[in-house]
Amino acid sequence: MGYQDPGAAEVIRRTTVRMPYLPDAQLAKADRLGGSIVVDPSSPIALRRAAAQMAVQFRRETGYDFAPYDAGEPDGVVVLIPTRRFLIAYGSLIAGAIGIDPTAFYEGLPQPVPRATWVYLHPYERGRAAVTDVWPALAQRWPGLSLAGPFTPAGRALVDRLIEQGQHPTHLGETPIHDIAT
Numbered sequence: 001m002g003y004q005d006p007g008a009a010e011v012i013r014r015t016t017v018r019m020p021y022l023p024d025a026q027l028a029k030a031d032r033l034g035g036s037i038v039v040d041p042s043s044p045i046a047l048r049r050a051a052a053q054m055a056v057q058f059r060r061e062t063g064y065d066f067a068p069y070d071a072g073e074p075d076g077v078v079v080l081i082p083t084r085r086f087l088i089a090y091g092s093l094i095a096g097a098i099g100i101d102p103t104a105f106y107e108g109l110p111q112p113v114p115r116a117t118w119v120y121l122h123p124y125e126r127g128r129a130a131v132t133d134v135w136p137a138l139a140q141r142w143p144g145l146s147l148a149g150p151f152t153p154a155g156r157a158l159v160d161r162l163i164e165q166g167q168h169p170t171h172l173g174e175t176p177i178h179d180i181a182t
């Protein structure tokens, strides 16, 4: 379809929220963690592009200054969460992502600790415990994993739920987790 405004297609592209598609052939070679997919800097470009799509949607929704992941210059690890609601044969749609810095340094802490730097779920997948369900497997792979602020209201509610379930540290060193802003 053509648009009278030559810029319309680009605006529509930027306002469309997507679940990226990954074929089973691609997923078969991927590093799996329970039902999730671990994308590291050496993962195939298709996996890194799916992570980047989630990062861009995270930025658009939260107003974060920049997308927290770039497929061309990958930094850290991204765990991709396939949708449990929209099933297709021979592939998966990616509904969520958790960005992880395995070695984050905090003032006052002598050792680096793993940190979840951003969390995003496609709106259709929210309210169904998709993140809390995968978190224990993540905390097993990255012991002490924490989601540190600044928090959105939904992010703060997520941390509170993980703490309630005993899945998340309440403090980093002496500092309560809610007071950690960077």
Ligand SMILES: CC(C)(COP(=O)(O)OP(=O)(O)OC[C@H]1O[C@@H](n2cnc3c(N)ncnc32)[C@H](O)[C@@H]1OP(=O)(O)O)[C@@H](O)C(=O)NCCC(=O)NCCS
Pocket: 058, 061, 062, 118, 119, 120, 121, 122, 125, 126, 127, 128, 129, 130, 131, 132, 149, 150, 151, 152, 153, 154, 155, 156, 157, 158
């Ligand atoms: C954070 C996120 C992954 C959590 O998804 P989820 O675990 O499925 O949880 P929900 O989004 O359904 O909401 C969890 C709680 O936050 C509340 N909440 C959600 N969005 C909210 C908002 N914009 N303002 C206030 N509260 C909100 C919900 O009412 C719910 O509260 P409840 O547990 O008392 O019912 C998802 O909301 C998301 O991707 N948000 C956009 C990106 C984001 O904010 N990331 C966190 C950065 S710190």
